[in-house]
Amino acid sequence: MQPEKSDPLIVTKWDRIAHTDAFKDLMAAKARFIVPATLFFIVYYFALPVLVGYAPDLMRREVIGPLNIAYLFALSQFFMAWLVAALYMRAANRFDSMAKKMLDVHQAGEGK
Amino acid sequence: MSTPLIMFVGFIALTLGITMWASRQSSGASAFFAAGRRITGWQNGIAVAGDYMSAASFLGIAGIIAFQGYDGFMYSVGFLVAYLTVLLIVAEPLRNTGKYTMADVLAYRLSPRPVRAVAAISTLTVSTFYMIAQMVGAGTLVALLLKGSGITYNGAVTMVGILMVAYVVFGGMLATTWVQIVKAVLLMCGTFLLSILVLAHFHFSLREFFGAVSHVQDGAKVVNFLTPGLRYKPPYGALDLISLGLALILGTAGLPHILIRFYTVPDAKTARVSVVWAMGIIGTFYIMTTFLGFGAATIVGKAYIAKNGGVNMSAPLLAKYLGGDIFFAFISSIAFATILAVVAGLTISASTSFAHDVYENVIHHGRKQSPGKTVLVARVTAFVVGAVAIAIAIVLGPTFNVAFLVGLAFAVAASANLPVILLSIFWKRFTTEGAVCGLATGLVGSLALIVVSPSIMGIDGPAVAVSARHLIQAAPLFPLENPGIVSIPLGFIGAFVGTMMSRVDDHSEAKFTELEVRANTGLGSEQATAH
Numbered sequence: 001m002q003p004e005k006s007d008p009l010i011v012t013k014w015d016r017i018a019h020t021d022a023f024k025d026l027m028a029a030k031a032r033f034i035v036p037a038t039l040f041f042i043v044y045y046f047a048l049p050v051l052v053g054y055a056p057d058l059m060r061r062e063v064i065g066p067l068n069i070a071y072l073f074a075l076s077q078f079f080m081a082w083l084v085a086a087l088y089m090r091a092a093n094r095f096d097s098m099a100k101k102m103l104d105v106h107q108a109g110e111g112k
Numbered sequence: 113m114s115t116p117l118i119m120f121v122g123f124i125a126l127t128l129g130i131t132m133w134a135s136r137q138s139s140g141a142s143a144f145f146a147a148g149r150r151i152t153g154w155q156n157g158i159a160v161a162g163d164y165m166s167a168a169s170f171l172g173i174a175g176i177i178a179f180q181g182y183d184g185f186m187y188s189v190g191f192l193v194a195y196l197t198v199l200l201i202v203a204e205p206l207r208n209t210g211k212y213t214m215a216d217v218l219a220y221r222l223s224p225r226p227v228r229a230v231a232a233i234s235t236l237t238v239s240t241f242y243m244i245a246q247m248v249g250a251g252t253l254v255a256l257l258l259k260g261s262g263i264t265y266n267g268a269v270t271m272v273g274i275l276m277v278a279y280v281v282f283g284g285m286l287a288t289t290w291v292q293i294v295k296a297v298l299l300m301c302g303t304f305l306l307s308i309l310v311l312a313h314f315h316f317s318l319r320e321f322f323g324a325v326s327h328v329q330d331g332a333k334v335v336n337f338l339t340p341g342l343r344y345k346p347p348y349g350a351l352d353l354i355s356l357g358l359a360l361i362l363g364t365a366g367l368p369h370i371l372i373r374f375y376t377v378p379d380a381k382t383a384r385v386s387v388v389w390a391m392g393i394i395g396t397f398y399i400m401t402t403f404l405g406f407g408a409a410t411i412v413g414k415a416y417i418a419k420n421g422g423v424n425m426s427a428p429l430l431a432k433y434l435g436g437d438i439f440f441a442f443i444s445s446i447a448f449a450t451i452l453a454v455v456a457g458l459t460i461s462a463s464t465s466f467a468h469d470v471y472e473n474v475i476h477h478g479r480k481q482s483p484g485k486t487v488l489v490a491r492v493t494a495f496v497v498g499a500v501a502i503a504i505a506i507v508l509g510p511t512f513n514v515a516f517l518v519g520l521a522f523a524v525a526a527s528a529n530l531p532v533i534l535l536s537i538f539w540k541r542f543t544t545e546g547a548v549c550g551l552a553t554g555l556v557g558s559l560a561l562i563v564v565s566p567s568i569m570g571i572d573g574p575a576v577a578v579s580a581r582h583l584i585q586a587a588p589l590f591p592l593e594n595p596g597i598v599s600i601p602l603g604f605i606g607a608f609v610g611t612m613m614s615r616v617d618d619h620s621e622a623k624f625t626e627l628e629v630r631a632n633t634g635l636g637s638e639q640a641t642a643h
Contacts (some may be wrong), residue, residue: 006305008490012470012625012626014309014625014626014629014630015625016387017629017633017635018625018628018629023629023633026632026633027628027632030632034200034201036197037199037200037310038196038200038201039197041193041200042361045189045190045193045357045361046354046357046359048186048189048358049186049350049353049357050350050354052341052353053344053349053350053351053353053354054350054352056340056341059340060339060340063320065322065323066319066322066323066325066326066338067322067338068338068339069184069337070182070338070340071185071338071366074182074186074188075399076184077189077192077193078189078192078395078398078399080193081192081193081195081196081391081395082391082392082395084196084200085195085196085199085387085388085391086388088200088507089197089384089385089388092381092384096381099632099634102633103633103635
């Protein structure tokens, strides 16, 4: 670990960790997943009340027997939520190992 | 003894047994408030589901779908998707930076006394509204189900109050957790059986089932219950739906009794696993509300339900029609268990907030109190909360319309709590003034908008019964039932303006780095207690 040299603000172990490339990589990796995933689920979710409210004729259209687009779209939200959760679990395992590696390096650095 | 009574007594005996067992486990503050942080991922996941799926879901949503079709299912969708906010944004940072309450996250960077004081007010407000809704529901339900056994509304309310206090006072978070787990398992079994019976009624043909749903006899008309718009009508229906969606999606991640569950697990990874378990259970449950609600609409019929207990009795009456008296008793005692588990969660959340935020940190400036004393304060608080909830529920009476109280709890959680949680995790410049201002505008804004909304204000014709009349007989000043679309931005704006009006807080900015590292790596987070 390379603590940056003459920066007076870097005094605590938290600052030292925050300034490592490993931590910046971790934060960037998290943002790369969490920001688009959050935007996606919010847009997908609010599309339902917006379409139900403002395009009722489209949503009333029956596609499978009596099942209309409104009901199928609502049902799809459950699977969307589970899918996003599953993808996040996979990504989070990667974040965990990045964080662990970083903390191991940090602890070795503090110990010397 | 009647069958329902036997099942009720059986459930009460089981939960009191759990409480006795829990009271003999290790004591201390971490044990009482956070079950020693030794709850496993799947256990906590089931407990979160048990904490969350209230009578408003089981009885209320089934009833709304039975009476107003598709629009009720919109609630079901929101209740699950909301957990993505919990999973992606809130659960792990909260677990890594806090100790016992939601306010811990705010107090990490900001001046602890003011933010804890205001956050405790918000927590107690949300918990009280939610609890009163459950208590009134429980009283009505029990009085109706045990008709003839001599148990009145007041007696039922008192019994629920005493039980929830007993779980919390003697068993703390550990007993509350296991009561919630037992309840969630029972609720899932009951809902699953009821769904199977509904499908069996339609010869296990989804085509036949949905065919019937699209031709429901509603008075003299035949109505397609899959069509949106039976509840939320123009001109404001669309906005109201969006507003409801906002309150659900952002409110769940701000409900104090849900958030404190993530302190009961050893680390952030386990917290994450428990959210996913909860999502599996909660999603399955809410998909099945399709069968409960539409089943009641098609098989039992609106007219019969309206005459025999009203909209909230849709699911129990469906059980009676399909499975006879024994199954009716089973489903009814599940509804009762559902209420007990939720009020226990609310009681411990209110007690923890008062003992940890107000007593330990506001009154005693965070000077270390003996853990025994803080736990004692929490136990006394549980008594007070129980007594107040019983009194209010009795004063309001069985006919009081409680549906809007649950909506109000979500609106306050989304407008007051969530903005400040998010900003303290993500915004370096955030200050104490900003947090206090955000909490206050969100809280006051949502309360004020509810008071002037159609839930409270309205002009009733002379034909409307006294108990069903609006509290304020005047035209509503705010057209939506759900205030979120206005009150949530108010909460964020309040937090932003409060921050920008205050001086740059060097302490808060310096601690932001610490919070960021801790939230994202778990370094320095509260550990589980040794066995």
